[in-house]
Amino acid sequence: MITIQTDSCRYAIGTNGQNLAFVDLATGKDYCEPAQASMMVGRGKDSWPSSAVALDGDALLVTFGASGIKARVKVESHPRYFTLSLVQVTGGEPDWMQFVNLRLKITESVGTLLNAGWNSEFAACALACNDRTESYGASGAYAHLCVRAHAKYGFEGANVAVLGVPRPALLDAIEQVELGEGLPHLMLNGVWIHRAPERFASYLMVHGLGESNADQVIELAKGGFGCVEFYPWRDTPTYRFNPGLFPNGLDGLKQVCDKIHAARLQVGLHCMQSMVGWGDKTDPAITPKADPRLLQDQHGTLAAAVDAQATEMNLKEGTEGWPDTGDLFVDGEIVRYAKKTPTGFAECQRGVFGTTVAPRPAGTRVGYLVNCFPIWGYTIYCPDVETGFVDEISERLAGLFDATGTDMSYFDGGEELCKQPPHWRNVGRVALGVQTRVKKPVILEGNALYTNLSWHVVTRGSPHYDPIYFGRREYTLRFKGQQPANHAKNLLTGDVGWFTPHVHSLTTDAVTPDEVMLLCLKAVGHQAPISFTMNAANPWDNRRMPEMLDIIRTCDYLKRVGYFSDAVRTELTKPMAEHVLEQATNGAWQVRPMAFGPSKVVNATRPELAEWHFQNPHGDQAPWLRIRAQPQLAPYGAKENIVLADFAAAVPFKPERTASPDLTQSVDPSSEKTPDGAAAFCYRAENKGKAASEWTELVLSYPAPQRLTTHRRLGVWVRAEGKGGILNFQLAGTNTQHPRRDHYIQLDFTGWRYVVLDPPEDSRFWNYKWPYSWTDLFYTCQSIYNETNELRLYYNGLPPGTTTCWIGRIEALAAQALPLQSPALEVQGQKVVFPVAIQPDEYIEVDWSGAARLFERDGGLIRHVSPEGGIQFRQGDNVVRLLCAGGTAASTRAEVTLATRGEPLPNQPPQSSSGASPETKPGPAQLRLAPTPKGGFRLTEGPYELVGREPPHQVATFDGTANTWTVDNDTQTPIRAAIVVQRGAGGPDVDYDTAGAxxxxxxxxxxxxxxxxxxxxxxxxxxxxxxxxxxxxxxxxxxxxxxxxxxxxxxxxxxxxxxxxxxxxxxxxxxxxxxxxxxxxxxxxxxxxxxxxxxxxxxxxxxxxxxxxxxxxxxxxxxxxxxxxxxxxxxxxxxxxxxxxxxxxxxxxxxxxxxxxxxxxxxxxxxxPALRTPPVLARPTLLVNGSRFDLPVDLGPGAALLLDSRGHCSVWQPGGSTGSEVTLQGLPFTLKPGPNRIELACDTSKPAPRDVTVRILPLGPAGPR
Missing domain, CATH: 2.60.120.260 (Galactose-binding domain-like)
Incomplete structure (x- = not known):
């Protein structure tokens, strides 16, 4: 027996070459799985285990059976680790040698990237010490430490450090390996980067940040983030600056970075690693002469000369094995061919991306350019890693990081390196290349950059995919909220992101603060940052952004001070668990478990759709709720509907495919009619397996795209046999984004049933297997209603045996934009009524305090609402019913979301963090004007942006007509209102009526x-x-x-x-x-x-x-x-x-x-003939129903005046964050029920501006608040 021992573990190998023990010296427990070879070699398809091991001084002499291969492996022991180094491999010419093959009885936590596993007591890990060494975990289910060397890169010198230490000492031991073995050891502000507190900072990813808007973005970022991350580049891999954002180039970028640092924020630069051609295709690596170091995986030579006009090229060697289409490298010219022939390429486009077109002689070398990112129509090339190209790119990025003081970077891309195996050697090249060159290391995370060797320079794990567009809540619960736990297995900080505050569209609702709360509490539980994306041109398009910033800022504070105990954080990280954060009356923060949703689309006039059950696992309480108005749908068979499939003449669906040979399908005409007398067809599937089936698929292709923007919901008659499974009606597009929309019918009923397919599926997708990607439904679905090319039908989850459905005419139902009048909820004889009219996609939200607010679809506050009555949910089952006013001019449909909460989780915050922090303590909800990036102002009340429904009134002239108008109060009581008088931004002005015109x-x-x-x-x-x-x-x-x-x-x-x-x-x-x-x-x-x-x-x-x-x-x-x-x-x-x-x-x-x-x-x-200085709005007078308000101010270009119903008046200058108070003459005012006459007048003895806008915004019922 041969023993290798450190201060904390003992590794024993038998003379027969097998592992005998891997012992934790602190507990005496042996974690080694018996009967496994300690080492292996391979050649081609053959492999041989170690058959004999002998100790020769400080080295192991290893024999591999009949292969004739022998190896000498040097052993060095250190206090917390030992190393194995290949000194020599002789005989048999092996392709590879595995000199660590250690399978352990550790299953609790396994990280295959770090090649580590641990439980609460003991940890084991194998770290590659150079780029000749491949270290990987062979299983995610148990620790199986594997380390290989490859003949291609040289056996001699391959080196690995093996650790077996108490679990709490693992990170310390890894740091010792870095220092002892010459691995990258990055220090940030005197702290090892894997312990640096900077890695926890949440970051704001800003699209379109530049010199002109940096100040506004920084001000927003200060509201909730620790880092501003942005993309200043025009093209890659040269990383020139986007002139539209940074007209002053590096000097402009440095100035912006200095401003970010001055705000005590980190600078983050978004990079695409070594991708060639991301963004603008004018990069010098592409045009006018493409770099010959671009990766080419096929080569040939021109069989004959071609002139500059040639659109066909033939190869001397022929084209067997070449792709059917693609891009060619021909002496610096990029040629795109649309057709491959046996001898060459036809339908060629010469000089792609502006490369120089020239005659090419016979014998010119031709290469096939590898496109590493062909999805969604992209063309991105790769640098050949066998050249010095990647090193040049790394040098460029390191210089830019040093010049700007970059603190953090997201290394996107990496597919260009994934295209060049082996992954373990090449994928981390840019990360290692940059981090070993910079003067100050950066907090680094990204896409494809993670290897056992690059772990030493990477700080954080990547988020779970890009921002999700539809089905966001389910995706956060299943994936984004669990991603940090996956990275923790490799001792990396996670990232609960990316997340975007999407606005309303045809295919999604706008993000609401409860979604951000869910995301942020998962981050608190995992002690992870969040990454939040926005566009600098429209940061406030989602008008509830201030509420979201409050949540992000609060949660980052709670993470930073370690406010919650391990027990609370464990609850927060549980899969699919939801919680709500609140501040108690004493200022302390607390977390409560929450039952949220699911949302229900209900119809007050259809008994079977008007009521539903809500399970409340918590105590009796009034719920949090949201009622979102839905448009009224035309009845089935209405002439304004769009018929998507009719079966009167034939069955237009064609059987496409099934998931397995055991699953067959057929379609047949049927003599059976739907209850409305229309034709139907029979869709039959047979599951010959013993378990529930996967999918079958039918396809109906349209000769021209269907436009369903006003017909987004489907209606269909279906007859089922009650056997179970689902029937999926899918709208599908065929563009490069592959948009889809799923709608499931549960086949748990018998007989005919009319089904309105609303809403589209956003969560049950994950319960089944499908022949298409989830991204089609939740990431790239935006265009589906603009261009529907196909209607697809699927069965899924069918029981063994035969399942038959009869399906009637499928219609897309016309939507009518009618208001939901006075919606009400009824529970157990109690009722709450909201006496307002809600337009489609607007929503009422009642928070945990009982306050009710009406929001427009993008989250702007229309008004406060005073509910009539109230409801209480009891613990257990609650039957809820929607009621509303009816009539032909009203909708009766709504989406209702309910939530209840439990008792606060026990927590003892640290002494220094009890109570509210100055950063998170809310201020009074006073009215103020907040500047916008495009000029102008938003009217805010605390965290809410007031929008009202009345459009802004433009006063182009003060002629007694244009400056007089009416505003309607559609309630039965007087309401308070705010008035904003705003000037334009101050562009050029003229005397339009001058005689010289x-x-x-x-x-x-x-x-x-x-x-x-x-x-x-x-x-x-x-x-x-x-x-x-x-x-x-x-x-x-x-x-x-x-x-x-x-x-x-x-x-x-x-x-x-x-x-x-x-x-x-x-x-x-x-x-x-x-x-x-x-x-x-x-x-x-x-x-x-x-x-x-x-x-x-x-x-x-x-x-x-x-x-x-x-x-x-x-x-x-x-x-x-x-x-x-x-x-x-x-x-x-x-x-x-x-x-x-x-x-x-x-x-x-x-x-x-x-x-x-x-x-x-x-x-x-x-x-x-001439420009003039824009005039001021001199001493304006406002008349409301005859009440006169003289405003003793002059408003210049870009300025605004805010007047509330109590007579408080303030003037706000362009970009100003505070308003100066002015004395107002007159009495407070309200808007009476019905029409209200408004007039704005000014001193007409002077030239009057033509760019005045007046907004009247309701605040709520009149009276004290």
Whole structure:
């Protein structure tokens, strides 16, 4: 027997080559599994175990049976570990040698990356000490420490450190290995990086952060995060700077990083490792001459010379084994072929990505460029790891990190290294390359960068996938909330993210604070950071973001101070467990268990859908609840519905495939009719297995995509036999995103049943196996209602035997946007009524205190609600019923979510952390104006943004008409309101009526805008999906008209009315334009201006002039307003444009919302000789129902005035975070029931601004609060 011993363990190997013992010296327990070879060798398909081991001084002499292979392995013992180093391998030419093969009786925690396993007493681990050594765990179920060396990289010098230590000493022992064996040992602020507190900081991932908006982003990040992580790059792998974000290059990036550091936040840079071509394809590694070090996995030579116009290329060697399509490297030119022939490539696109096209002689080497990220239409190349390319990239990144003082980085990508096996040697190359070069190591996590060797430079484990779009709560419970536990097995800090505060869309509801609470409490339990993504251009689009920031900030504080005991944190980390965080009256934080949902879509007028059961496992209490209004659906068979499948003539579904040969399916016409008399078909499946089945699949493909944006819910008659299983009706798209939408029917009934398939499945997917990816349903589903190409039917979970269903006509039901009137819930004879009308997708939320609020779909607070009555849930089963006012003008459908909570979990916070921290103590809910990144202000009341329902009123002129309007109070009682008077951002201004102005277009006659031989404006209208119609160029799915109308013009007799209807996806466009009879000379004019009437739909208007040389002057107007506004554009904005020869004018819709009609009006386009200083709004007067309020202020551009119902008035300057109080003359006011007359006047003896907006926002019932 040969014994290797440290201070804490003993490893014994028999002379027969087998492991004998691996003993914890503290307890005497032997963890070794008997009868296993200590080492092995392999060649080709053959392998041999060690057959004899002898000790020769400090080395083991190992023999491997009849293979003829022998090895010498040096042994060194240290206090907490021992090393095994290959000195020599002789005989037999093996491919590999496994010189640690140690299977242990440890199952409690196993980390295959770190190659470690432990229980509460003892830990074992094997660490590779160089890049000739592969260390891996062979099983996730038990500790099986395996270490190999490979002939390809050289046997001699392969080295491993094996640890067997008490569990609490494992991390200390690993640090000793790093120091003793020359492994990377990174220190951050004097602390080993694997213990550095900086690794716990939650980070805000910001898209679009740049020099111009950094201040606003930093201010937001200070509200809840410890790090700002962003992507400043234009392209990879050169990592040049995005000029749109950082026009000053590295200097600009350094200034932004300095600002982040000054705010005591970490700087995080998002990188794509060594991916070639992520983002802009103008990287020097790609164009104009592609780098020859790009990875190519097939090679050949041109059989004949080709000229620069050739679209076919033949190889001397032929193309057997080459892919059917792809990109070729031909002496620096990238050539994309669409067809492979036996001898070459056809339908070639030359000079892809701007590479130089040139004649190529016979014999030119041709390589196939490896695309490491072909999903969703991407093309990303790889650097060949056998060249010095990866080292150059690592050097570049390290220099950028040093120059900016980077603290943290997310290394995305890595697929370019995964394409180049072996994984253990190559995947961590960039991580090791950067971290061993930087002056200060960074907190590092990422995508594909984890190996046993790179563990030493990586600090955190990756989150569980990207931000999920649909089905978020279930995904957090199943995956994101459990991911840190997976990484803890490898002694890495987890990351409970990525998470995005999505806004409402056709395919998802906006994120709400309870979702963020769930995420953050999982992070508290795991002592892990969260990663939260947002766009710098619209950080407040989800209007409940301030509440979410409060939750994130509070939870990060509680993590930082170790507020909760191990017992509480263990409860928080339990799979599928939900909790709620609250602050007690004494300021202490506490956690309660919570029963949340599931959400139910109910219909008050259908008895079988009006009531449901809620199981309350906790004590009697009033619930937390949310009632979200749903649109009314047309009845089955209504003419406005869309028939997706009809079986009157034939069965359009075709059997596609099944999960196994034991599962067969068939479809047949049926003589049986549905209860409404329509044709049905018979869908039969036979499960010949002994257990519940997996899936069967039918497919119906449409000749043209179905557009279901107003028909998102399905109705169908189904007859079942009550045998069990599910029937899945799936909407499917065929674009590169593969969007899908599932709808399940539980086959637990007999006879016919009419089923409205609502809502789509967001949780039960995980209970079954399917032939498609979960990402199709929950990550890339956004476009499914815009383009449905297929309807698929699936069986799943069928019992053994035959299952038959009869299925009637399948309809997509038309939705009507009707309000839910006075919804009520009834439980056990108790009832609570909410006396409000709720528009579809708006929702009432009642918090744990009983306060009720009405929110719009993106979380803006419409008003406070005073419920009538109340309900109590008893412990156990509760039957809940939805009630509401009926009528043909109301919806009776709602989604209801209920929650109850248990008693606080016992906890003893640390002495230094008892009570509320200054960071988290809430302030008074006072009204204030908060600046937005795009200019302007949000009206907030505590953490809530007030939005109301009344659109902002635009005051373009003070003529007694435009500045007078009415506001309706649709309640039966007076309500308090706030009034915001706001100026525009202060763009250029002109005297529009000056005698020196020249009229360019009156919009009285628009015949000149028709496409013709003389008016070829369409050549200047560019964009994806372009098609030319009789009404001009549009994107596919868009139709448009441009007419002259006498309906409410702004000037003269007529105005131009431009209407566009987008039936396609969001982002549609269209254009109208005309050619001037002869080029105009506008060189003597300082501005152009026209009146524009907005519709507030969120689209953009692009306004252009084109000169005779094909250059353009270009402006974009976001249509976030309604009513008339004067648009003024300085001619000096257009660089390199010839104002002496203006040939065309174009009006161009951009960013048309999906399923929306947009209408803009235009009046009197003029050229103006001079600009003027924008006037102030001088001493405005506000009249509310005759009550006069004289406001003793002058409002300049970008400023705003806030007036509440109690007479408090404050003035807010552009970007200002605090408002200055002014004295208000007059009495407090309220809005009476019905219409209220509002007038804004000002001192008209001076020029008045045209950019004044007035918002009236209800606060709640009148009276003290």
């Amino acid at each position: 020249v009229s360019l277009e009156t919009f009285d006659d628009l015949s000149g805008y028709d496409v013709s031989e003389t008016n070829q404006f369409e050549k200047y209208a560019t964009g994806g999906g372009k098609r030319l119609t009789k009404d001009g160029p549009v994107q596919d799915g868009v139709s448009q008209t441009f007419v002259s109308s006498a309906d409410a013009p702004r000037a003269g007799a007529n105005c131009g009315v431009y209407t566009a209807r987008n039936e396609g996806a969001s982002g549609g466009w269209g254009a109208k334009g005309r050619r001037f009879p002869k080029p105009l000379d506008l060189s003597g004019y300082a501005a152009v201006a026209f009146w524009l009437h907005g519709d507030g739909n969120g689209e953009s208007l692009r306004f252009q002039f084109w000169d005779v040389a094909g250059r353009y002057a270009d402006w974009v107007v976001p249509i976030s307003f309604t009513g008339w506004r004067l648009q003024v554009f300085a001619t000096s904005d257009a660089k390199n444009f010839d104002w002496k020869q203006v040939e065309y004018v174009l009006f161009y819709y951009n960013n048309l919302p999906a399923n929306t009609t947009c209408t803009l009006k235009f009046d009197d386009l003029k050229a103006l």
